[in-house]
Amino acid sequence: MKPIIGISMGDATGIGPEIIVKALQHKEVYEQGNPFVIGDLSMLRRAAEVVGSDLEFHTVETVESCRFEHGVIDVMDLRLLPEDLEQGVVSKEAGNAAFHYLSKAIELGKEGQLAAICTAPLNKEALHLGGHSYPGHTEILAELTGTKDYSMMLSSPKLRVIHLTTHIGLLDAISAINPDRTYTVIKLAYETLTKAGYDNPRIAVCGINPHAGENGLFGNGEEEEKLTPAIAKAQQEGIDVSGPHPADTLFFRAVRGDFDIVVACYHDQGHVPIKVLGLEEGVNITVGLKGGLVRTSVDHGTAFDIAGKNIADERSMLAALKAAADLAPK
Template sequence: MSDRPIIGMTMGDAAGVGPEIILKALHRADLYDRCRPIVIGDQKIMERAETFVRTGLGIHPVSSVGEATFQQGQVDVLDLGLLSPELPVGQVSPQAGDAAFRYLEKAIRLAQDGQLDAICTAPLNKEALQQGGHRYPGHTEILADLTGTDDYSMMLSAPKLKVIHVTTHVGLLEAVRMIQPDRVYRVIRLAHDTLSRAGIAKPRIAVCGINPHAGENGLFGNGEEEEKVVPAVEKAKEEGIDVEGPLPADTLFFRAVRGDFDIVVAMYHDQGHGPVKVLGLDAGVNITVGLPIIRTSVDHGTAFDIAGTGQADEKSMVAAIQQAVELAPKS
């Protein structure tokens, strides 16, 4: 079936659980019914991971996407040959951090060239990435930089909750400084456009406040809601977007899970990440919206503490692949 999208799966940090959850996910035959997956990484690391998880899958190294067979039972690996199988498991490594960057860089180029329909990323380790010479806070910023994208945001998707962020990988004081009406408006617009393309005719969008109780009419904070959030919400409303806010975050997420809203605009990292992760790390998917290419990811880290044991749960990776398939361009 040539209409199945080609999904490029980056291996992530080789010292973490990425290779293991990829193998566990690709052990599911139903995924091959929906897509054509190819791993961008290292053959020898994937072979080592198979000794941890024992799925019975074969590793099929290729030098180009065109050489992949996309047959369930053997995992196509676009082998970049960057790492030794002697790389320590469960430890921060500059070599693994650099390799994780190179896998993503290769995947982005392939997607831009039209050889991949979407990218699905396994987790990288931010400390290893920095030690490897790449000064990025994480995947999202690398993707934005290498694709030349200025207007983007991180969206987290769980079965009953979707959250998009105004700011992400910055300290709280810096986040409050960065929250400005134009940025809040653009994120509301990204949320609306993303869900509209996904088939929701008129997405219901809720916007979090910054302070406790969304400022409580000036009782908390210094008027940040009126200055930074209200103008953005009013502008979006004028354009016909179904948006409400700023609303108190302590009750808003309950309302969203209940079904009152299709997506929540969170002001900063922990405001949005906390509720999604309470719902379960095994179900969350990280999606970068605003890019010229499709990118999804697991919503958990490298889990160095269990790397190499075969215990890592692949559910988030399966969900990320499924989301990539759903978002991939339809021919």
């Protein structure tokens, strides 16, 4: 049986509706899983006109009524937005709607009606204007599922990265890292890849300082205090983890194939190498959600500057849908 994947539409004034329609034109999406969209039908119809799609829309009230057929987009229409909503601008209405699309998807996931959520991008400013003060998708998912131990994973064809910290300032990130958090994320990486079929995945941990501190030459012993005890603990449990490694060579080694996943200490340390390799195939994955719910997302933003121009590239959405199908409980 193919997993049911709920696609939350994200910010409707951005490229989300366009890349959803473009992605669902591809037959392989329906060969991998059973997707349906949670959003506003009027915005999807507008996107279909922009991209010149002749796909049929099928409005549903329940997951059970979805048809899951290539050529037909099943839509759970929440009817939250005016049809004349302006594209390419920050909108509190769109920010509020994006929150409720995701909230509905999470509700269905907690009820066991879908196996994975794939999210189109939202805009943080619009989200806040809409009355929802979260840094992003990951934090909403964690709160609404009651998950304490979670992490952001980024995946591309040549590199996977999981983060100790994400949407906080650099000084705060370093303060937030401790052996318990490092151990938790190593375990999340191990469990996620093991469930995905990896036999004893190879995990590498980045250093915090240049050259991973170089035996105390740089920094104030952060590696020895915050990273090394957790690595040793995981190694004692038989997990193939090593480090801390200098970040300036570690990502090259991982791309070469020396490791299956890299543990990054802060946002840009992990995001930059993934995005340098190409935004088009990057996938954002939330790891560790309660109930085994899988969440994947495109690894780019709302791109207001090109919204409504039929320029948006759907490859990251295709990659996110494939990752959702691959990682969903079987």
